[in-house]
Amino acid sequence: MPALVRRATGADVDVDVLGHRSWTPGLALVADRFADRRVFLAGDAAHLFTPTGGFGMNTGVDDVANLSWKLAARLAGWGGPDLLASYECERRPVAERNTAAARRLNMNLGKLRLGPLLEQSTLPGRRERERVGGLLSMYGEQFASIGVQLGARYDGSPVIAADSDPPPDSPAAYVPTSVPGGRAPHAWRRGKRDRGDSLFDLLGPGFTLLRLGTRPAAVTGMTAAAERAGVPLTVLELPAAHIRDMYERDLVLIRPDQYVAWRGNRSPDDPAALLAKVTGK
Ligand SMILES: Cc1cc2nc3c(=O)[nH]c(=O)nc-3n(C[C@H](O)[C@H](O)[C@H](O)COP(=O)(O)OP(=O)(O)OC[C@H]3O[C@@H](n4cnc5c(N)ncnc54)[C@H](O)[C@@H]3O)c2cc1C
Known part of the structure; x- marks a missing residue:
């Protein structure tokens, strides 16, 4: 090992071997x-x-x-x-x-x-x-x-509201997708040219509900249900078209570990039941 270190550094340096196993x-x-x-x-x-x-x-x-x-x-x-x-x-x-x-x-x-x-x-x-x-x-x-x-997924998890098939798993490729059970895709708030904030810097410390596009559905049912259940929920408005295009839905619920728990184009029929599912109740 000392000889290897000397060869790699190209100098006659002192090498102390402290231990080996x-x-x-x-x-x-x-x-x-x-x-x-x-x-x-x-x-x-x-x-x-x-x-x-x-x-x-x-x-x-x-x-x-x-x-x-x-x-x-x-x-x-x-x-x-x-x-x-x-x-x-x-x-x-x-x-x-x-x-x-x-x-x-x-x-x-x-x-x-x-x-x-x-x-x-x-x-x-x-x-x-x-x-x-x-x-x-x-x-x-x-x-x-x-x-x-980045492509590890939690499909089949009891605390994920699954809705459609995820992209195929590939070790060498990562496909950003909002299919629940995967990592929330990264995006710059204002697009590539004007980088500004990363979406990840805008997420709340608890759950975050993204309202995407220019005319997302109202989410008062969800916020009221979260308040009643004591679930910390941040609502984040992101009108930029490139984010809505990538996420493919108007509403996306992201967990505190930045995984997508649920998505839809309108508020769920029973927001309390959805929150109960994703919080393991
Ligand atoms: C050669 C090598 C190269 C690697 N390269 C990469 C890489 O490029 N990228 C990557 O992601 N990962 C790499 N890894 C793996 C990475 O180092 C480990 O996965 C990571 O360090 C594990 O972290 P850990 O905290 O779980 O465990 P550890 O780092 O092993 O920490 C456990 C700690 O607990 C302490 N401990 C043990 N028993 C007790 C006890 N009874 N009481 C108190 N303390 C105790 C230990 O001393 C140690 O400090 C590499 C590993 C090796 C060996």
């Missing part, structure tokens, strides 16, 4: 359960990745984004008794999905044969670099794994 790459472990009564697992305690792809921390941060608002809702009293059970039901399938993606990548990279030619300043060395570069450029998931990072 064996480490096994290629793991794709997911805990059988993420919750047991008052105990919840998140991060590497719940799923252990091979680092290929760099998905471990991302997945852990998403776990706690999912869990923390549910804990807060229960403590504040507006979260229902089924809310915390939705944590495992939403996050465990994502852990399976993401660890499998990392393992696939690891196996693909493991198949690459790298010899000493690769670092030689010769014509055969250059040809070898071109060969390896060509192979690496096909590993889209490793270097452009946006679908793994």
